[in-house]
Amino acid sequence: MRSGFGLFIFQKGKSMGRRPTPPSQFPASFVALSGFTLICFSHLRWDFVFQRPQHLMRRFAHHSRVLYWEEPVSITDLDEPRLHIRDCPQTGVRVITPQLCAAGDPALNGEILKLLLDQHLASEPDPYIRWYYTPMMLPFSEHVPADCVIYDCMDELANFHGAPPELLPLEQRLLSQADVVFTGGYSLYEAKKDRHRDIHPVPSSVDVAHFSAARQPRTRATGHPPRFGFYGVIDERMDLELLAALADARPDWHIEVIGPIVKINPDDLPRRANLHFPGGLTYEELPACVCAWDVALMPFAINEATRFISPTKTPEYLAAGKPVVSTPITDVVRHYGDIEAVFVADRGEAFIAACEQALTLSHTPGSWLQEGDLTETDKTPECRFLWLRGLATTETDIR
Numbered sequence: 186m187r188s189g190f191g192l193f194i195f196q197k198g199k200s201m202g203r204r205p206t207p208p209s210q211f212p213a214s215f216v217a218l219s220g221f222t223l224i225c226f227s228h229l230r231w232d233f234v235f236q237r238p239q240h241l242m243r244r245f246a247h248h249s250r251v252l253y254w255e256e257p258v259s260i261t262d263l264d265e266p267r268l269h270i271r272d273c274p275q276t277g278v279r280v281i282t283p284q285l286c287a288a289g290d291p292a293l294n295g296e297i298l299k300l301l302l303d304q305h306l307a308s309e310p311d312p313y314i315r316w317y318y319t320p321m322m323l324p325f326s327e328h329v330p331a332d333c334v335i336y337d338c339m340d341e342l343a344n345f346h347g348a349p350p351e352l353l354p355l356e357q358r359l360l361s362q363a364d365v366v367f368t369g370g371y372s373l374y375e376a377k378k379d380r381h382r383d384i385h386p387v388p389s390s391v392d393v394a395h396f397s398a399a400r401q402p403r404t405r406a407t408g409h410p411p412r413f414g415f416y417g418v419i420d421e422r423m424d425l426e427l428l429a430a431l432a433d434a435r436p437d438w439h440i441e442v443i444g445p446i447v448k449i450n451p452d453d454l455p456r457r458a459n460l461h462f463p464g465g466l467t468y469e470e471l472p473a474c475v476c477a478w479d480v481a482l483m484p485f486a487i488n489e490a491t492r493f494i495s496p497t498k499t500p501e502y503l504a505a506g507k508p509v510v511s512t513p514i515t516d517v518v519r520h521y522g523d524i525e526a527v528f529v530a531d532r533g534e535a536f537i538a539a540c541e542q543a544l545t546l547s548h549t550p551g552s553w554l555q556e557g558d559l560t561e562t563d564k565t566p567e568c569r570f571l572w573l574r575g576l577a578t579t580e581t582d583i584r
Contacts, residue, residue, distance in 0.1 A: 220249065220312075221249045221250070221312055221313065221314045221332065222249065222250045222251075222252065222309050222310055222311060222312070222313050222314070223242075223245055223249050223250065223251045223252070223313075223314045223316055224252045224254060224306075224313055224314065224315050224316065224326070224329070225238060225242055225251065225252065225253045225254065225316045225317075225318070226254045226315070226316070226317045226318065226319065226322035226323075226326060227253060227254065227255065227256075227318040227319065228256055228318055228319040228321065228322075228342070229318065230255055230256075231253050231255065231273065231278070231280045233445070234417070234418060234444070234445065234465070235467070235468035236389070236497065237337075237339050237369065237389045237497070238253075238318055238337075238339075239276075240389075240390060240392075241337075242276070242278050243273075243275070243276035243277075243278060246276050246277045246278045247277075249314075250279070250309070250310065251277070251278045251279065252278075252279050252281055252305075252309065253278050253279065253280045253281065254281050254283075254302070254322065254326075255280065255281065255282045255283075256282075256283075256322075257282070257283035257284065257285045257294065257298065258282060258283070258284055258285070259284075259285050259286070259287040260284050260285070260286065260287060261287045261288075262287075263284060263285070263286045263287065264286075265286065266283065266284065266285050266286060266289070266297050266301060267283075267284050267301075268281055268282070268283055268284070268301055268305060269281070269282040269283075269284055270282075270305075281305065283297075283298055283301055285297065295324050295325050296325075298325040299324075299325040299326075299328070302325060302326060302329070303329075306329065311330070312330075312331070312332040313329060313330065313331045313332065314331055314332060314333045314334075314335065315329060315331040315333075315334045315335070316335045316337060317334075317335065317336050317337065317359060317363075318337055318338075318339060319342065320336075320342075320352060320355035320356040320358070320359040321349065321351075321352060321355060323355050323358060323359050323362075324355070327358075327362060333364050333365070334359075334362050334363045334364050335363060335364065335365055335366075335367070336359050336360065336363040336365075336366045336367070337366075337367045337369075337387075338366060338367065338368050338369065338373060338377065339368075339369035339389070340369060340373075340493070340494065341373060341376070341492065341493045343356070344489040344490050344492060344493070345421070345448075345490050346420075346421045346448055346490065347448065357380075360377075360380050360381050363381065364383065365383045365384070365385070366381045366383065366384040366385070367384075367385055367386075367387040368384065368385070368386050368387065369387070369388065369389060369494075369495050370386060370388050370389075370493065370494065370495020370516045371386045371388070371495065371516055371519060371520075372492070372493045372494075372495065372515045372516050372519075373386070373493040373495070374386035376493055388495050388497075388516070388520070389495065389497040390497075390500075391497065391500035391501050391503075391504050392501075392504075393504045395468075395471075395472060395504075396471070396472055396475070396501050396502075396504035396505040397472075397504050397505065397506070398472040398473075398476075399471075399472040399473070399475040399476040399504075399505035399506060399507070400476075400505065400506040401476055403476055403477065410437055410438060410439045410459075411437070411438050411439065411479045411480070411544055412438075412439045412440075412441070412477055412478045412479050412480075413431075413438055413439070413440045413441075413478060413479065413480045413481075413482050413540065414440070414441045414442070414443065414474070414475065414477075414478040414480075414481060414482060415441075415442045415443065415444075415481070415482045415483065415484065415498075416442075416443040416444055416466065416471060416474065416475070416498070417443075417444045417496075417498060418444050418445060418447050419442060419444050419445065419446045419447065419449070419454075419462070420446075420447040420448045420449055420490075421448060421449060421486070421488070421490050422485050422486060422488070422490045422491045422494065423442075423449075423484065423485065423486060424484050424485060424486040424487075424512065424532055425453065425454060425455055426455075426532070427484045427486075427512070427532045427533075427536060428440065428442065428455055428460060428484055429455035429457065429460070430532070430533065430536075430537070431484070431536065431537060431540065432455065432457040432459050432460040433457065434537050435459075435537065435540075436457075436458070436459055437459070438459060438540075439459055439461070440459060440460045440461065440482075441460075441461045441462075441463060442460070442461070442462050443462075443463060443464070443465065443466055443474060444464075444465050444466075445464070445465045446462070471501075472505065475502070475505045475507060476505070478507055479507075479508075479543075479544055479547045479548075480507060480508050480509075480510060480540060480543040480544055480547055481498070481502035481505070481507040481508070481509050481510070482509075482510055482511075482540075483496055483498055483499065483502075483509060483510070483511035483512065483514070483517070484511075484512060484532075484536070485511070485512050485514055486512070487512060487513065487514075487532075491514060492515075493515075493516075494514060494516065495514075495516035495517075495520075496511075496514060496516070496517060499511070499517055499520075499521050499527065503521075503524075503526060503527075506554055507526075507547065508526045508527070508528065508543035508544075508546045508547050508553070509521075509526060509527045509528065509543070510528045510529075510530065510536065510539045510540050510543050511527065511528070511529050511530075512529070512530070512531065512532060512536065513529050513530075513531060517529060524553075524556055525546070525551075525552075525553040525556055526543075526546065526553045526554070526556065528540075528542055528543050
């Protein structure tokens with residue numbers, strides 16, 4: 186460990202299968218992560234979908250300088266490579282997007298990115314923390330001196346369609362350099378726990394106050410059809426055949442699937458009169474949208490891309506006061522399978538029947554709303570942020 190310290194979200198000696206230590210019970214040796222320049226290397230655009238990197242980096246920006254380094258974009262007729270730099274007005278995070286010449290030699294991109302990074306860091310104060318969401322950015326950044334290197338593995342990117350062959354070797358290289366590794370869920374932790382000495386499962390958080398706004402009373406005209414919904418990225422993880430089967434089986438149900446379409450052909454989406462793909466919404470718009478639903482859906486395909494996912498939507502939907510119907514994703518079954526408001530069913534008739542049960546529950550007063558609330562008390566972004574921010578000193582303080 187650099188400088189004689191380690192980064193932990195759990196007290197050492199605690200079982201990884203137990204509930205994480207609440208921030209109020211952190212040992213006195215935990216100190217704030219502040220006074221650093223944190224460089225976050227991410228494959229996700231800052232303005233794409235508001236999720237784990239955005240939740241965490243905007244909170245880190247309250248204590249440290251945060252640079253959010255995005256994947257490069259190729260630009261036609263660009264004279265020379267450059268950085269597009271802007272400061273997010275809501276968070277203070279500095280978003281950096283390398284712009285490369287479309288006509289340039291791709292074999293030189295690594296050296297170009299290294300040069301652009303070095304030129305920018307020359308004006309940024311040290312010490313640095315390097316925080317990775319993708320191993321693909323390691324080759325041009327691993328030379329940067331850092332007091333701590335963190336790999337926040339929120340997805341098994343190697344299982345996604347089109348993953349480059351060098352991803353797995355680079356991940357092993359990143360694991361060998363990282364001081365600490367976080368995973369986006371327990372399934373992913375179990376798959377990687379023997380590959381690093383200091384690895385911890387950190388399922389994503391839910392902004393309860395934000396999504397509980399969806400519990401506002403709503404008025405509907407008589408005869409209004411039941412509404413089912415999903416929000417998130419629409420990609421290879423979505424079971425399109427299941428969506429079509431659900432729409433066909435219940436033509437009187439209104440089903441909307443909200444989010445950007447990525448890595449699949451929009452022409453392959455099932456088209457039905459009662460099945461709608463309205464596009465993406467901002468994070469601020471989600472509660473009002475969910476408020477109109479009766480039941481929230483997680484119609485994920487069971488494939489390699491979903492093998493290790495831990496959907497943040499589960500606690501968000503519960504915080505919004507909606508029953509949830511999901512296909513049997515391992516981490517959903519593990520953490521939410523015994524909650525009354527969460528229905529887990531295989532695709533086909535079982536899934537449709539589960540939707541019927543969830544619809545009935547949505548109109549039934551009872552304790553199911555409170556039960557869902559109890560599962561979210563330690564999953565707020567603030568709690569997750571504090572777990573990630575905790576630095577346990579060993580022999581010396583952070584320099």
